[in-house]
Amino acid sequence: MIREVVLRVKGLRKRFGDVQALNGIDFTCRRGELFGLLGPNGAGKTTTIRCICSIIKPDDGLIEVEGVSVASNPLMVLKKIGVVLEDGGLYERLTAEENMKLLAQLHGVEGSLIDERIDSICDTLGLGEYRKRQFKKLSKGNKQKVLLGQALVIDPPLLILDEPTVGLDVPTQKVIRDLLGKIKKERTILYSTHIMSEAEELCDRLAIIDHGRIVAQGTVNEICKKAGTKNLEQAFLKLVGRYA
Amino acid sequence: MLKGIGLIYRKEMWTALRERRTLIFLFLFPLLVWPVFVVLPWFLIGGKERRAQAQPSKVALVSAYPGLEKEFEASDKLQLVRLEDSVSAALQQRKAHCVVYVDSLASDSLVTYARILYDPTQTESRTAADKVELVLSQYERKIVIERLAQQGVPERMLEALSYRRENAMGQNQMLGYFLGLIIGMFVVMGSMMGSMAVVIDSTAGEKERKTLELLLTAPIPRSSIMFGKYLAGVTFAFISPILTALGMSLAASFVVPVLVSSGGSVDLSGLISPGKILIILLVILLMAAFIAALQMTVAVRAHSNRQAQTYLAPLNIIVVIPIIFLQIIPALPPNWTFFIPFVNVMLLLRGLLMDTLPGSAVLYTVASNLVFLILALRFASRSFGSEKVLLN
Numbered sequence: 206m207i208r209e210v211v212l213r214v215k216g217l218r219k220r221f222g223d224v225q226a227l228n229g230i231d232f233t234c235r236r237g238e239l240f241g242l243l244g245p246n247g248a249g250k251t252t253t254i255r256c257i258c259s260i261i262k263p264d265d266g267l268i269e270v271e272g273v274s275v276a277s278n279p280l281m282v283l284k285k286i287g288v289v290l291e292d293g294g295l296y297e298r299l300t301a302e303e304n305m306k307l308l309a310q311l312h313g314v315e316g317s318l319i320d321e322r323i324d325s326i327c328d329t330l331g332l333g334e335y336r337k338r339q340f341k342k343l344s345k346g347n348k349q350k351v352l353l354g355q356a357l358v359i360d361p362p363l364l365i366l367d368e369p370t371v372g373l374d375v376p377t378q379k380v381i382r383d384l385l386g387k388i389k390k391e392r393t394i395l396y397s398t399h400i401m402s403e404a405e406e407l408c409d410r411l412a413i414i415d416h417g418r419i420v421a422q423g424t425v426n427e428i429c430k431k432a433g434t435k436n437l438e439q440a441f442l443k444l445v446g447r448y449a
Numbered sequence: 450m451l452k453g454i455g456l457i458y459r460k461e462m463w464t465a466l467r468e469r470r471t472l473i474f475l476f477l478f479p480l481l482v483w484p485v486f487v488v489l490p491w492f493l494i495g496g497k498e499r500r501a502q503a504q505p506s507k508v509a510l511v512s513a514y515p516g517l518e519k520e521f522e523a524s525d526k527l528q529l530v531r532l533e534d535s536v537s538a539a540l541q542q543r544k545a546h547c548v549v550y551v552d553s554l555a556s557d558s559l560v561t562y563a564r565i566l567y568d569p570t571q572t573e574s575r576t577a578a579d580k581v582e583l584v585l586s587q588y589e590r591k592i593v594i595e596r597l598a599q600q601g602v603p604e605r606m607l608e609a610l611s612y613r614r615e616n617a618m619g620q621n622q623m624l625g626y627f628l629g630l631i632i633g634m635f636v637v638m639g640s641m642m643g644s645m646a647v648v649i650d651s652t653a654g655e656k657e658r659k660t661l662e663l664l665l666t667a668p669i670p671r672s673s674i675m676f677g678k679y680l681a682g683v684t685f686a687f688i689s690p691i692l693t694a695l696g697m698s699l700a701a702s703f704v705v706p707v708l709v710s711s712g713g714s715v716d717l718s719g720l721i722s723p724g725k726i727l728i729i730l731l732v733i734l735l736m737a738a739f740i741a742a743l744q745m746t747v748a749v750r751a752h753s754n755r756q757a758q759t760y761l762a763p764l765n766i767i768v769v770i771p772i773i774f775l776q777i778i779p780a781l782p783p784n785w786t787f788f789i790p791f792v793n794v795m796l797l798l799r800g801l802l803m804d805t806l807p808g809s810a811v812l813y814t815v816a817s818n819l820v821f822l823i824l825a826l827r828f829a830s831r832s833f834g835s836e837k838v839l840l841n
Contacts, residue, residue: 258666261836283668290666294658296460298467310456311667355663 208235211363211393212257217266219252219417226252227263228417234363239389241404241411242397243437245445249417250397251291254367257395258288270363284312287356291367291397294348297341301332301351304340305358312359319358326354329384346377353381357388364388367397382407401438415445453669457677465647465681474642475685479693483635484700491704497572506577509539512551514561520588521549526580540568546577549585559596624698624705625721629802632697633795634769634776636690636733641765643689644682644741645758651678652749653757661839675745675833679826682741683734690733725801728811735818736794742825749832752841781805787813790821 210233217230227249234240242250256263257270259279268275270282295304302323309319327336330350335343340351349369356364366385370378385394385407398404404411405425412422421428421444425437432440465471509532510521521527530545539545547567565581568574594604618626655661664674721729744761751757768791775782775792781800784807787793793814800806832838 255662260662260665261840280668280670283666286666288663288666290659290662292659293663294660295663296464296660297658298464299460303463307456307460308663308667311453311664311669313668 208237210234211236211238211271212240212395213267213269214253214257215267217253217256217268218264219256219261220264226417227256227266230266230414230417230419232412232419232422234393234395236362236393237390238409239385239394239396239407241408242395242414243399243401243404243411243441244397244414245399248414248445250414251367252417253414254288254290254365254395254397257365258286259283284359285362287359287361287364289349289352289356289366289369291371293352293367295340295351295355298339300337300339301343301347301354302327302336304351305355308355309358312361314359322358322360323354326357330354330380346373349373349377349381353384362392364392364394365397366394368399369396370398370400370403378403401436401441405437413441413444420444450670450673453667453673454677454680456669457664457674458680461647461651461678461681462684465650465685468646468650471646471650471685474646475689476692478642479639479689480696483639483693484696487631487635487697488700488703494572498576501573501576506546506573506580507544508577508581509545509548510551511548512563514551517551517561517585517588520584520591524580524584527577527584536566540566540571540574543573546571546574547581549581624701625802625804627705628698628701629799630776631701632694632802633798634772635693635697636798637736637772637791637795638765638769639690639693640686640733640737640740641744641768644686644737644744645761645765647685648678648682648741648744649748649751649754649757649761651681652745653751654754656749656751656839656841657753665839671833672830675830679741679745679829682745683738686737686740687734690737691730694729721802729798729801732794732797732811732814732818735815735822736791739790739818739822739825742822742829746825746828746832749829750838750841781807784809784813788817790817793817 212234214233215231217227218225219227230249230253232240242253244250252261255261256266257268257275259275259282262276268282270285273281273285275282296307299307305323305326306319309322314322323336327333330353332347332350332354335347335351340348343351353366353369356366370381373381382403385396388394389407389409396404396408408425410422410424411428412419413428414420421431421440423431428444429435429437429440432443434440434443505526505528507530508521508527509530510518511532512518518529521529532539532545532548534542534544536548539548547565550564550566552562552564563585565578565585567578590607593607597604597606616623652661655664665671667674743764747760747764748757751760771789771792772795775786776795776799782796786796787810793810797806797810797814800810
């Protein structure tokens with residue numbers, strides 16, 4: 206059964222001065238799919254995500270979320286997206302709970318649902334005893350959990366996670382990976398990472414980006430087959446031209 | 450859109466009020482630090498003058514004029530001392546508060562020439578010179594009366610006119626004058642300092658902490674984000690000068706009795722009419738709105754708290770220097786000065802409190818502030834609409 210397309214990105218281009226950051230990005234993410242964006246630093250992963258989230262405007266190309274164009278109706282698209290940005294922060298003097306509540310309110314979640322969802326997220330992520338603590342007083346791992354919590358509290362059809370496990374300890378990485386494994390059936394997740402093992406473990410399909418272009422996309426097996434390698438890491442290095 | 454503005458505004462207020470730095474600038478400075486800085490010098494100066502008046506002043510008399518020496522000795526306000534060093538050394542070392550030279554006389558001269566040498570930078574020396582002048586004038590009168598008596602002229606012939614100087618201003622008028630001299634500058638500074646921390650934190654601070662990008666992914670227009678932040682800045686820029694004005698009024702109520710030497714404190718009620726209060730609030734609100742927009746335009750271009758402070762510091766100096774300059778010139782300024790932002794607020798407050806405001810000043814001030822506010826808001830919204838500015 207072919208599942209419905211939730212995110213469609215076509216011909217995406219973006220230039221910053223002399224740098225062509227995106228040079229015709231095309232991919233689609235289907236409902237219930239965890240789609241990985243894999244690429245070296247500066248490949249264009251974060252720029253792609255920023256374009257999808259309307260943080261920056263692309264020079265050219267199409268982005269649609271559940272059939273709604275970002276260019277023509279950005280606010281309606283943003284209602285459908287929960288985001289964890291790379292190195293993103295939250296309001297340090299607000300508590301974990303207040304941060305999640307603020308983002309939920311900004312996304313128009315009804316008051317009665319907010320507390321219910323926050324309770325559930327805190328239980329799932331093990332944030333119970335930290336929910337009343339100011340964000341600045343949380344450990345890095347718990348901060349990242351709260352960041353994930355604020356993206357989940359709006360219950361979006363599309364979840365975008367930009368390097369969400371970078372710099373975290375192994376137990377916290379596992380909590381986040383386990384959670385993603387559970388929730389990916391219910392929603393679409395666009396997951397940007399440069400950790401190969403994570404991509405292999407989590408992603409149903411993925412795209413490898415380099416120099417603003419997608420050099421390969423498909424399942425892990427399809428990509429390995431295309432590159433003629435045994436594992437994703439070798440395929441990645443070969444496809445981005447850094448494999449001797 | 451309004452809901453988004455409200456949520457952002459509430460968030461900004463909530464986070465700002467949990468910040469110690471904001472509370473210090475909002476409450477501690479206006480209500481305590483600045484008033485103390487204003488009151489303290491007056492009390493110190495007043496206390497020193499009172500002590501100098503109460504104690505006998507040390508005077509060195511250089512004269513071969515025995516009558517005058519006796520007169521000085523008889524005065525309970527003066528204490529005669531010997532001049533052992535040079536005049537300047539005696540004054541500097543406070544061995545004498547002033548030195549009186551009486552020049553030798555020609556035998557046929559009716560006039561004696563005296564010089565009072567004193568140090569105008571010292572309160573005690575100035576007071577001693579005043580006391581010596583009084584004793585000398587009383588002595589002169591005594592001599593004149595004696596001479597007239599020798600000629601058979603009665604003493605009452607000396608009295609052709611009797612006069613004295615009295616302070617015709619009530620304490621409340623004195624308070625208005627004193628407040629007018631000091632309050633304008635502090636109100637403008639209070640507004641700038643009150644909002645600066647909040648504006649920087651909500652713009653450059655958010656960029657530095659990477660929370661602004663997340664906020665941009667919320668499904669609300671960027672104008673709502675900007676206005677929510679802007680209104681928080683306006684709130685602080687408005688509250689801070691009002692607290693400053695209250696603090697300064699309280700401080701002035703203690704200083705004015707020292708100025709008029711009456712002791713106690715002044716009743717602040719009835720100092721200004723409700724109409725004047727409304728004008729002051731309106732003008733401060735417009736200034737606050739302008740300041741917040743101006744600070745936002747500048748701060749959003751910085752990528753860190755520190756950089757924003759560096760950008761805004763020259764702005765504060767540019768605003769404050771002309772105000773300080775005009776503040777100390779109490780003359781009524783020409784009408785066109787009421788078109789200069791910030792300066793017009795200071796002049797308007799001073800004019801209202803001193804009752805010297807030209808009729809057109811309120812109109813000019815309001816119109817000028819509105820024009821500059823609209824311009825600053827246009828710049829601020831242009832900055833907020835630019836991804837280059839927001840993501841630098």
